[in-house]
């Protein structure tokens with residue numbers, strides 16, 4: 001199985017990266033291949049709502065200025081499974097990751113006029129890993145709900161989420177935290193064999 005991980009933290013070696021590395025190690029030790037995109041290395045602009053991706057005569061992906069987003073979308077399309085790893089920023093996704101998620105609009109067919117619309121990520125397991133400084137309750141639900149809503153919209157498979165609350169430094173992490181990362185990796189792998 002080829003797993004694409006997308007690190008949505010602006011810190012390439014921060015908390016989220018640390019936990020994501022555990023998930024990646026676990027997948028690799030079960031003979032899966034892992035390719036990580038560190039999103040902050042790509043300067044992604046917003047969806048400009050140009051509608052070009054919906055025009056039948058334009059079968060390409062996003063038509064916004066070439067900033068590498070299409071290369072990321074193509075990697076997502078080719079992967080067997082995707083993990084989005086993100087810190088919680090103001091109850092939601094950090095802005096550069098939100099830009100990418102908004103622009104996934106371009107992998108979706110004409111959903112305005114056809115409820116049977118096709119999407120290029122249909123049937124693909126997508127999981128979410130979140131780290132945050134506060135609790136889950138009253139804090140992280142908005143992000144988690146938007147993840148499930150987005151996955152439904154993409155007709156992808158919700159492979160589930162794992163949340164690391166009250167996360168200040170990597171020194172706070174325990175063996176139990178590592179076990180949760182391993183369990184999440186195993187759940188992802190199981191989704192691909194179903």
Ligand SMILES: Cc1cc2nc3c(=O)[nH]c(=O)nc-3n(C[C@H](O)[C@H](O)[C@H](O)COP(=O)(O)O)c2cc1C
Pocket residue numbers: 009010011013014015016017086087088089090091092131132133134135139167168
């Ligand atoms: C701009 C900003 C906004 C944040 N907003 C929240 C928040 O709404 N809720 C929360 O629990 N933690 C919040 N945090 C804390 C981070 O989610 C947390 O420290 C996370 O583990 C950082 O991960 P990273 O090192 O991978 O970037 C925020 C941090 C920053 C810098």
